[in-house]
Amino acid sequence: MRVDVLTIFPGIFDGPLREGLLGRAIDTGLVEVRLHDLRDFTEDRHRQVDDTSFGGGPGMILKPEPIFRAWESLGDGSRRTVVLSPAGRRLDQALVKELAVEPWLVLVAGRYEGIDERVVDGLPAEEISIGDYVVSGGEMPALVLLEAVTRLVPGVVGREDSIRNDSFEGGLLDHPHYTRPQEFRGIGVPEVLLSGDQAAIERWRAGAALEKTRRSRPDLLPDRSTDRGE
Numbered sequence: 161m162r163v164d165v166l167t168i169f170p171g172i173f174d175g176p177l178r179e180g181l182l183g184r185a186i187d188t189g190l191v192e193v194r195l196h197d198l199r200d201f202t203e204d205r206h207r208q209v210d211d212t213s214f215g216g217g218p219g220m221i222l223k224p225e226p227i228f229r230a231w232e233s234l235g236d237g238s239r240r241t242v243v244l245s246p247a248g249r250r251l252d253q254a255l256v257k258e259l260a261v262e263p264w265l266v267l268v269a270g271r272y273e274g275i276d277e278r279v280v281d282g283l284p285a286e287e288i289s290i291g292d293y294v295v296s297g298g299e300m301p302a303l304v305l306l307e308a309v310t311r312l313v314p315g316v317v318g319r320e321d322s323i324r325n326d327s328f329e330g331g332l333l334d335h336p337h338y339t340r341p342q343e344f345r346g347i348g349v350p351e352v353l354l355s356g357d358q359a360a361i362e363r364w365r366a367g368a369a370l371e372k373t374r375r376s377r378p379d380l381l382p383d384r385s386t387d388r389g390e
């Protein structure tokens with residue numbers, strides 16, 4: 161998978177792209193991430209990427225020209241372009257799966273008061289939000305999207321069953337996990353996990369995942385009327 165990121169702060173990506181699963185996916189060539197500094201696509205002496213808002217108001221707006229130039233510099237070829245925005249479709253595991261099969265993604269990170277609306281209107285682009293809150297720039301949202309998507313690129317996560325059991329994959333949250341010590345501050349671990357009986361362990365995990373979902377995220381369960389005893 162190829163991912164191009166258009167941003168005014170490429171340095172934000174330095175650490176996250178070097179470490180962990182994402183870093184390894186890049187090192188092994190499973191994922192290729194190219195960062196593009198929007199200032200390199202300005203044509204004025206000050207490399208200005210933002211300007212004041214027509215109609216007035218506080219805050220600066222990212223100008224359309226550097227974004228269009230950067231996007232066009234990527235060449236031809238079909239790519240899915242995502243503008244990170246609180247106004248976008250909410251990112252969830254279904255959308256992550258949809259994005260994970262794309263061979264080429266372009267992520268556009270906004271800053272300040274946001275991006276000139278003509279970027280979304282004029283590019284073949286869609287807006288995606290990471291949730292109903294506002295962060296200061298699109299770089300973190302782009303990284304969240306990138307981490308979620310690259311986990312699903314075949315080969316990135318060594319054991320594919322670890323993805324299969326992830327929260328949201330089967331419509332439920334993941335089951336609780338325990339590791340050593342067997343007893344910690346007077347709290348033990350469920351006996352069945354020590355039994356070596358793999359079938360019993362799987363049954364316990366399925367039940368525990370359902371119970372945890374019912375408690376923490378009942379909205380994920382298909383028939384919520386049964387939760388209310390109706």
Ligand code: SAM
Pocket residue numbers: 243244245246247268269270271272273274275288289290291292293294295296297298299301
């Ligand atoms: N004035 C904008 C609004 O109220 O919708 C917020 C702009 S925000 C400070 C600057 C940039 O951060 C946005 O252009 C977007 O790229 C990014 N951003 C902020 N919150 C986001 C979210 N929940 N999801 C995706 N991107 C977000």
